[in-house]
Amino acid sequence: MSQPDSRALRGRAAVVGFAEATPTKTPEGRTPLQLVADVSIEALADAGLAPADVDGLVVCPAMMQYSMLWPSVVAEHLGLAPGYLDLVDLGGASACAMVARAATAVATGRATTVLCVSGDTWDPKGMYLKPPPLVSPLRDFTIPYGAAGANADYAMAARLHMARYGTTARQFAKIVADQRTSAQRNPIALFHGKPATIEDVLASPMVADPLHLLEIVMPCSGAEAVVVTTPERARDLRRSPAFVLGFGEHLDPDPFQREDFLVTPVVESARRAFAMAGVKPAEVGFAEIYDCYTSAVLIEVEDAGFCAKGEGGPFLEAHDLSFAGDFPLNTHGGMLSFGQPGLGGGMTLVVEAARQVMRRAGERQVCRPDLGFVQGNGGTFTEECSLVLGDAR
Amino acid sequence: MSNSPSDPGSGDAPPVPPSFPRPLPQTEGDAAPFWQALARGVVELQRCDACRRHVFPPRPFCPHCHARGLSWEAVESRSRLLTWSIVHRPTHPWFFGQAPYVYALVELPCGVRLPTRLVDVPHEHLAVGLEVEPRFERVDEKVTLLHFGLGTPA
Numbered sequence: 001m002s003q004p005d006s007r008a009l010r011g012r013a014a015v016v017g018f019a020e021a022t023p024t025k026t027p028e029g030r031t032p033l034q035l036v037a038d039v040s041i042e043a044l045a046d047a048g049l050a051p052a053d054v055d056g057l058v059v060c061p062a063m064m065q066y067s068m069l070w071p072s073v074v075a076e077h078l079g080l081a082p083g084y085l086d087l088v089d090l091g092g093a094s095a096c097a098m099v100a101r102a103a104t105a106v107a108t109g110r111a112t113t114v115l116c117v118s119g120d121t122w123d124p125k126g127m128y129l130k131p132p133p134l135v136s137p138l139r140d141f142t143i144p145y146g147a148a149g150a151n152a153d154y155a156m157a158a159r160l161h162m163a164r165y166g167t168t169a170r171q172f173a174k175i176v177a178d179q180r181t182s183a184q185r186n187p188i189a190l191f192h193g194k195p196a197t198i199e200d201v202l203a204s205p206m207v208a209d210p211l212h213l214l215e216i217v218m219p220c221s222g223a224e225a226v227v228v229t230t231p232e233r234a235r236d237l238r239r240s241p242a243f244v245l246g247f248g249e250h251l252d253p254d255p256f257q258r259e260d261f262l263v264t265p266v267v268e269s270a271r272r273a274f275a276m277a278g279v280k281p282a283e284v285g286f287a288e289i290y291d292c293y294t295s296a297v298l299i300e301v302e303d304a305g306f307c308a309k310g311e312g313g314p315f316l317e318a319h320d321l322s323f324a325g326d327f328p329l330n331t332h333g334g335m336l337s338f339g340q341p342g343l344g345g346g347m348t349l350v351v352e353a354a355r356q357v358m359r360r361a362g363e364r365q366v367c368r369p370d371l372g373f374v375q376g377n378g379g380t381f382t383e384e385c386s387l388v389l390g391d392a393r
Numbered sequence: 394m395s396n397s398p399s400d401p402g403s404g405d406a407p408p409v410p411p412s413f414p415r416p417l418p419q420t421e422g423d424a425a426p427f428w429q430a431l432a433r434g435v436v437e438l439q440r441c442d443a444c445r446r447h448v449f450p451p452r453p454f455c456p457h458c459h460a461r462g463l464s465w466e467a468v469e470s471r472s473r474l475l476t477w478s479i480v481h482r483p484t485h486p487w488f489f490g491q492a493p494y495v496y497a498l499v500e501l502p503c504g505v506r507l508p509t510r511l512v513d514v515p516h517e518h519l520a521v522g523l524e525v526e527p528r529f530e531r532v533d534e535k536v537t538l539l540h541f542g543l544g545t546p547a
Contacts, residue, residue, distance in 0.1 A: 137450045140418035144538055145496060145510040148416065148485035152496040155478035163476070163521045208496075209479035256498060256506045257449065261475065 012107030017047025056114030091378025118344020119223025183333025222341030248272025285368025
């Protein structure tokens with residue numbers, strides 16, 4: 001049997017509108033469902049579309065309002081009756097994977113206009129007292145040794161990278177500092193008005209050595225939505241679209257037993273996305289790379305092909321990573337400066353990529369917005385999804 | 394520090410009830426022989442009778458070839474340190490009083506890597522490739538945890 005050619009999906013769908021809630025440190029009395037509804041309404045208005053135009057809905061779980069039948073719950077609340085529904089539960093890779101599914105549905109005729117929406121609240125007490133259920137036999141072999149959450153695993157990745165390749169604490173810290181520079185052009189980022197130097201990052205408390213507090217993402221309440229439709233429909237709408245040129249996905253479920261702890265399934269997800277788009281990493285004008293931790297960014301940058309394995313430290317040091325730089329990275333400040341609204345946190349990266357491609361980034365507009373790359377990363381480099389967005393088909 | 398957030402991110406711990414119990418593994422089910430072996434001071438892993446590869450975490454079939462015949466075997470447990478993190482601010486409340494502690498990934502001679510905790514290893518000794526050996530920490534009659542410590546010179 002011949003392999004289907006993924007290039008048939010290239011440019012067959014486009015992002016034509018988006019909305020993003022202002023991230024907040026507490027729920028401020030709102031539920032995830034309320035946040036999801038608010039950004040959905042805004043995103044459709046942004047695209048110039050009516051509720052009746054939506055015939056597809058893709059959601060991801062909300063940790064603070066974990067519910068079965070979540071797609072139906074969201075659809076019912078918004079008064080939608082779509083013919084295509086999906087729930088994407090791939091951790092930090094969910095957002096990119098939601099857009100990939102929406103694009104596939106649109107390209108194959110299952111739907112014409114798909115709303116992709118994520119939203120969550122953050123209440124630290126809620127997470128401790130009532131965490132969402134997760135059945136994973138591997139957890140019996142990690143949590144009793146002191147590794148609840150992901151901090152220690154990403155710290156171990158950073159430590160091994162330093163030991164094997166000579167990567168420095170300053171190189172990791174520079175990621176935060178450069179992203180903070182971009183965040184100063186993003187009024188809604190949680191760290192707007194709070195620039196940080198490499199020295200500030202290194203002076204922040206050590207949480208899981210070698211990761212400092214400011215190298216670890218801050219969970220928040222927030223929500224994002226994007227509207228995906230056909231290129232034909234996009235032509236008649238008010239916004240100039242961001243075409244979905246490529247996407248790729250890969251899962252490697254056990255980070256500890258894989259051949260090399262530092263070679264992740266990003267290699268395969270990015271390879272597939274670039275192959276579909278027919279472009280090389282070097283052609284990309286900016287990148288939005290899932291930044292739950294600085295070590296995540298550096299390893300994803302390597303595995304996506306922007307530099308060779310082991311050269312992430314010198315590569316990120318040699319480039320200005322701010323929106324105005326020569327390798328614009330996480331141009332809304334990244335989640336490290338913006339905040340991470342739950343499992344859909346990666347949607348802030350998708351929204352920013354669409355914003356840049358659509359020339360709507362205002363005073364943080366990058367100079368080469370024609371082609372952007374987005375990486376979503378879940379677990380400890382386990383679920384991976386890559387997207388390539390561009391301004392032309 | 395002026396740049397730190399006024400309330401904590403995931404790297405900082407919120408207040409929790411003082412009675413938070415120690416997180417311990419389920420010792421019943423597929424992994425029962427693993428925990429029973431640790432209670433006897435032995436490290437046993439599953440190995441596939443068909444493809445001969447080791448299987449971890451334990452399960453009723455081989456994830457490599459899907460064969461159902463697996464045997465438990467004692468394995469050489471003197472291991473090499475692959476990587477580690479010194480945890481200063483734990484995420485699970487039970488560990489608050491344990492910090493700083495060393496969470497680590499060690500590689501057994503058979504190739505299986507185990508997440509673990511290093512005990513009694515001075516931080517200046519930490520290095521990729523450091524030889525470590527088991528320290529069986531008996532928690533109660535059901536649970537013995539597999540920690541690792543410095544190897545004794547041959």
